[in-house]
Amino acid sequence: MNDLPLSGKIAVITGAGRGIGKAIALRFAREGADVALCARSQKELSEVSSIIDRLDRTCLALSVDLANPEQVKNFCDRIIDKFGAVDMIVNNAGAYLERGTFEDSDPDLWWRTMEVNVRGPYLITHHLLAVMSQGSKIINLTSGKGYSAGANSNAYHVSKAALNMMTEGLANELWSRDIDVNTLVPGPTATATFDNASPGQERTPEEILAQDKSALPKGLPAWERVKHPDEVADFAFYLATRPVGGPTGQIYSLARRPL
Numbered sequence: 001m002n003d004l005p006l007s008g009k010i011a012v013i014t015g016a017g018r019g020i021g022k023a024i025a026l027r028f029a030r031e032g033a034d035v036a037l038c039a040r041s042q043k044e045l046s047e048v049s050s051i052i053d054r055l056d057r058t059c060l061a062l063s064v065d066l067a068n069p070e071q072v073k074n075f076c077d078r079i080i081d082k083f084g085a086v087d088m089i090v091n092n093a094g095a096y097l098e099r100g101t102f103e104d105s106d107p108d109l110w111w112r113t114m115e116v117n118v119r120g121p122y123l124i125t126h127h128l129l130a131v132m133s134q135g136s137k138i139i140n141l142t143s144g145k146g147y148s149a150g151a152n153s154n155a156y157h158v159s160k161a162a163l164n165m166m167t168e169g170l171a172n173e174l175w176s177r178d179i180d181v182n183t184l185v186p187g188p189t190a191t192a193t194f195d196n197a198s199p200g201q202e203r204t205p206e207e208i209l210a211q212d213k214s215a216l217p218k219g220l221p222a223w224e225r226v227k228h229p230d231e232v233a234d235f236a237f238y239l240a241t242r243p244v245g246g247p248t249g250q251i252y253s254l255a256r257r258p259l
C-alpha cells in the first residue's frame with residue numbers, strides 16, 4: 001500500500017461531510033492519504049470517516065464551525081498533535097447563506113458568510129503553515145461568482161473574490177518554500193449547495209443529475225454541464241500530485257464558460 005500516489009501524506013479538507021469535500025476526502029484517502037476532516041454535521045462526518053476507516057487510513061474528523069475561531073484553532077491543534085505535519089490543505093467548505101438582493105440582505109448573514117468563506121480558510125492556513133514543508137499544496141475552492149458576480153447573493157460573490165486574492169497573495173509568498181497555492185473553481189456541481197437544498201432534504205449527486213436539464217437553475221448557458229463531485233475530486237487530485245516546481249497562484253476552472 002506504500003506505493004499509492006498519496007501514501008504517507010496528510011490532507012486537511014474542510015467541509016468534508018458531503019458534496020465536493022466528501023468526494024475529495026474519499027479520493028485522497030483511496031490514493032493513500034491520511035486525512036483530517038471538518039464540517040458542522042457530526043453525522044455526515046461519521047459516515048465519511050467510517051468509509052475511510054475501512055480503507056485502513058487514519059482519519060481525524062471533528063465537528064467544527066469555521067466561523068468560530070476557537071473551534072478552528074482546536075481543530076488545527078488536534079491535527080498537529082496527531083499527525084505532526086500537513087502536506088495538503090483543501091479549503092473547500094463554503095457558506096451560501098442568502099440568494100436575494102443586496103437591499104434585502106441581512107447584515108449578520110452577510111458578515112457570517114465572510115467569517116466562513118474568508119476568515120475560515122485564513123485561520124486554517126495560518127495555523128497550519130508552520131507544519132507544512134517543501135512540496136505541500138494549498139487548494140482553495142472558489143467560484144465563477146468570485147469573478148463575475150451578476151445580481152443577488154452579494155456576500156457569496158464578495159467572499160469568493162476575496163479568497164481568490166488570498167490564493168494569489170499567498171502563492172507569491174510561499175513560492176520560495178515550494179508550497180503551491182491554487183484556486184479551483186468547480187463550476188456547477190451536483191451538491192446540496194448547487195441544489196439549494198434545505199437541511200435534511202439533500203439529494204444524492206445521482207438524483208440531481210438524473211433530473212431533466214430544464215429543471216436545473218436558470219442562467220447557465222446551454223453548453224454548461226452539471227458535474228458529479230467526483231469529477232472535481234479528480235482535478236483536486238491532479239493539483240495535489242503536481243511535482244515541486246508545478247503551477248502556483250493559478251485559477252483552474254472546470255466550468256464550460258469564460259469566468
Ligand SMILES: NC(=O)c1ccc[n+]([C@@H]2O[C@H](COP(=O)([O-])OP(=O)(O)OC[C@H]3O[C@@H](n4cnc5c(N)ncnc54)[C@H](OP(=O)(O)O)[C@@H]3O)[C@@H](O)[C@H]2O)c1
Binds near residue numbers: 065067095142144191
Ligand atoms: N456545487 C457547486 O455548483 C459549486 C459551484 C462553485 C463553487 N462551489 C464551491 O465548492 C465548495 C463546496 O461546495 P459544495 O457544493 O460541495 O457544498 P455542500 O455540498 O453544501 O457542502 C458544503 C460543506 O461545507 C460544510 N460547511 C458549511 N458551512 C460550514 C461551516 N460554517 N463550518 C464548517 N463547515 C461548513 C458543510 O457541512 P455542514 O453544513 O455540516 O457544516 C458541507 O460539508 C464551496 O466552497 C462552494 O462555494 C460549489
